[in-house]
Amino acid sequence: QVQLQESGPGLVKPSETLSLTCAVSGYSINSGYYWGWIRQPPGKGLEWIGSIYHGGSTYYNPSLKSRVTISVDTSKNQFSLKLSSVTAADTAMYYCARQVALIAPFDYWGQGTLVTVSS
């Protein structure tokens, strides 16, 4: 059974960099597929942040592209998100998820981790 688990600081100061990791179990990232990050501000809808292919190709939401970096560490079977220069508007539940192909939905999701941006 594929499982994804997000981890990282729950509180980040404004202007700093948000860093999260998604650990994958039950499937080897090195075997393929796309791995993505999605966020959801409290009480609001879902926003795709970006995705990475196991080989390292990245795809970012143009609205966040200048501040986002997604990377993969196949040796640890995990992938990571960095979002720089955060503001209160970046406060959200952050989810990691899997896509089996470029043209495919997200079939497995992590439980999510809440990140609050506040001084």
Added chain:
Amino acid sequence: EIVMTQSPATLSVSPGERATLSCRASQSVSTNLAWYQQKPGQAPRLLIYGASTRATGIPARFSGSGSGTEFTLTISSLQSEDFAVYYCQQYNNWPPLTFGGGTKVEIK
């Protein structure tokens, strides 16, 4: 960017009744459309992909239809566990992948 618009924002339905949720794309997404269910405090769960294919383990009371720009999710007979928020998502033309704003299905 493809904009996904869901209607209505809130749907009040009695248990056992049928619920019909709509999703419209600003341009054609073929059948590359998914529906997700999200309950409070939980991650979204994939219900339907390819506009009409149920994901593994999804009950037959959930069905999806449509292509191009107009899509529908139908829950044939609402059970208590079906009261939740439902999102559509297009994965035909990205980046960016885009989601609709959601429809909350509440108890009437």
